[in-house]
Amino acid sequence: MISTQEALNAIFARLKPLPVETVSLRNAVGRVLAEPVTALRDQPPFASSAMDGYAVAAAAPGASFTVIGEAQAGARFDGPVGPGEAVRIFTGAPVPEGATRIVIQEDVTRDGDTIILDENLDAGPYVRPAGGDFRVGTTLDAPTKLTPAHIALLASMNVPQISVHRRAKVALISTGDELVMPGETPSKDQILSSNAHGLEAMLGGQADVRLLPIARDTLESLHAVLDLIEDADLVVTIGGASVGDHDLVAKVAQDAGLDRAFYKVAMRPGKPLMAGTLGTAVLVGLPGNPVSSMVCGRVFLRPALDVLHGLPARAARRRILPLAHDLAANGPREHYMRAKIIEIDGKDHISPFDRQDSSLQTVLASADALAIRPPRDPMRVQGEMIEWIDI
Ligand code: AMP
Ligand code: MG
Numbered sequence: 512m513i514s515t516q517e518a519l520n521a522i523f524a525r526l527k528p529l530p531v532e533t534v535s536l537r538n539a540v541g542r543v544l545a546e547p548v549t550a551l552r553d554q555p556p557f558a559s560s561a562m563d564g565y566a567v568a569a570a571a572p573g574a575s576f577t578v579i580g581e582a583q584a585g586a587r588f589d590g591p592v593g594p595g596e597a598v599r600i601f602t603g604a605p606v607p608e609g610a611t612r613i614v615i616q617e618d619v620t621r622d623g624d625t626i627i628l629d630e631n632l633d634a635g636p637y638v639r640p641a642g643g644d645f646r647v648g649t650t651l652d653a654p655t656k657l658t659p660a661h662i663a664l665l666a667s668m669n670v671p672q673i674s675v676h677r678r679a680k681v682a683l684i685s686t687g688d689e690l691v692m693p694g695e696t697p698s699k700d701q702i703l704s705s706n707a708h709g710l711e712a713m714l715g716g717q718a719d720v721r722l723l724p725i726a727r728d729t730l731e732s733l734h735a736v737l738d739l740i741e742d743a744d745l746v747v748t749i750g751g752a753s754v755g756d757h758d759l760v761a762k763v764a765q766d767a768g769l770d771r772a773f774y775k776v777a778m779r780p781g782k783p784l785m786a787g788t789l790g791t792a793v794l795v796g797l798p799g800n801p802v803s804s805m806v807c808g809r810v811f812l813r814p815a816l817d818v819l820h821g822l823p824a825r826a827a828r829r830r831i832l833p834l835a836h837d838l839a840a841n842g843p844r845e846h847y848m849r850a851k852i853i854e855i856d857g858k859d860h861i862s863p864f865d866r867q868d869s870s871l872q873t874v875l876a877s878a879d880a881l882a883i884r885p886p887r888d889p890m891r892v893q894g895e896m897i898e899w900i901d902i
Contacts, residue, residue: 512777514886515810515845516826521772522786522815523824525793529676529744540662541717542675543821544653550668553642557587558606561637565597565619565626566610572630578621582607597626612636654821676821679718681812682743682792683707684736686726686751686760687799705872706749706797706804713808717816718745726751733763744819746792747812750799753783760796761785769794777886779844780869781807800869806847806881809902827900829883835862838891841884849878850899861899878902 513521531545560566560582567576576597582588584603591609592598598607606613612635619626645668655661657675665673690704691697704725711720721743726736728751740746751760761774764787771787778784780803785796795811797804810827818824835853848863863882864874880899891897 512775512782512844513773515776515778518773518776518778518784518786519811519814519826520824522793522795522811523818525772525786525788526815526818526824528821529679529819531674532677533672534675535672536662536665536670539657539665539673539675540659542657542673542678543817544651544655544657544661545674545676545821547653548651548665548668548670548673550645550647550649550670552669553646554644554667555639555641558641559639560600560602560604560606560613561639562613562615563601564613564615564637566592566600566607566613567597568592568594568609568611570612570614570628570632570635572628572632575625575627578624578626580607606638610638612638654823656817656820656822676819679744679816679819680742681714681718681720681745681747681816682723682740683710683720684723684726684740684746684748686728686733686748688728690725692725706799706801709801709805710747710749710797710808710812713805714812714816717813717820728759730759730763730766733759734767737763737767740789740792743792745812745815746789746794747808748794748796749804750797752785752796752798764789764794764796777844778810779842779846780867781810781847782844784811786811798869801872802849802869802875805875805902809881809900810847829898829900831896831898832859832861832880833894834891834897835860836893838863838884838897840890841886841888843886845886846884846888847881847900848884849874849902850880850882851877852879861897875902 578599579596580588581599582604583601587605588598588607592607615633618629618632685704685707689701691701693703707722714720723736723739726733748760751758769787769789774785776784781798783798784807787794797807850861850863852859853862861882866874881902883898
């Protein structure tokens with residue numbers, strides 16, 4: 512059995528970034544920049560006021576000035592400000608020529624066109640220099656996964672359209688004679704198909720996800736559904752991946768031409784995981800147990816999507832927290848334990864749940880982290896640091 516990291520590397524090796532397309536800013540959040548973007552202007556484009564007040568050449572406590580005009584955001588005061596002169600100014604307005612600072616309005620007493628500065632002046636200068644945020648030639652590098660802050664920055668750069676990798680197309684296939692769709696009425700021996708919905712929710716923000724019809728546990732049904740993958744970049748089967756008589760996914764995928772990279776990974780939950788190349792797609796066969804499929808989705812599918820979208824090939828980011836309670840020694844597989852982050856004496860600790868059976872969705876739904884135990888990790892005591900990833 513290979514390790515989780517080896518399995519992830521094998522998946523990464525079969526993926527490459529998807530082609531590039533142009534999108535408008537409003538469709539760009541969460542996408543990955545495919546080419547660097549360069550600013551073609553300075554921001555701010557002129558020295559601008561950071562406060563409402565008066566622009567002056569020099570300020571001294573008690574000094575008096577004649578107000579000679581006004582500068583607003585979008586409408587500058589044309590002309591210089593000389594000694595003894597002040598321009599009424601508002602936040603965002605261009606600072607007039609000759610002015611070096613803004614005296615905030617709270618520090619001023621005004622009488623007609625005359626202002627007198629208070630004895631205790633705020634330090635100022637409340638002038639935002641031209642190009643103080645970014646300059647012509649400032650770049651936003653690729654690849655960058657665009658956050659709302661990046662979108663706002665690109666808008667300020669006057670870049671309304673950008674090049675990004677296209678969104679991955681993901682086909683999700685549930686398998687099993689026992690499954691019915693939520694909303695249907697299950698018979699006595701049936702259960703609801705939940706995994707594809709969870710995975711769609713996990714991946715749908717990043718990729719275009721299609722839920723294919725549930726495949727039944729026959730060769731014909733599995734072949735028929737596999738025929739529907741069309742131009743998917745990532746095909747995900749759920750269930751039917753262990754060695755039971757009804758676990759036919761490996762056989763059908765093989766018949767359809769799967770070039771298998773691996774089968775079985777030393778992890779818990781998720782051992783019967785399979786992956787390979789199927790035509791132009793990468794196929795990942797997830798175990799059917801609901802928690803296994805969600806954990807494998809987090810550990811393998813989200814990083815896989817990142818690679819398709821142009822980001823570096825990287826496992827989920829691990830962080831560390833102290834354990835909230837003792838943990839028994841781990842077995843031979845890397846264990847991803849559903850856990851809650853709780854506060855003890857004002858500090859975050861990670862608290863793996865006692866119940867870790869891979870069918871327990873309520874436990875997964877209560878978890879905000881997966882604590883990771885390496886294979887054969889010895890017993891750990893409260894307070895020891897342990898790695899975790901978000902879920
Ligand atoms: P399998 O890998 O097909 O043997 O499935 C393992 C367990 O997961 C069985 O109890 C299945 O009923 C369950 N299971 C498989 N697929 C799903 C699904 N899409 N939603 C919910 N449970 C599933
Ligand atoms: Mg099954």
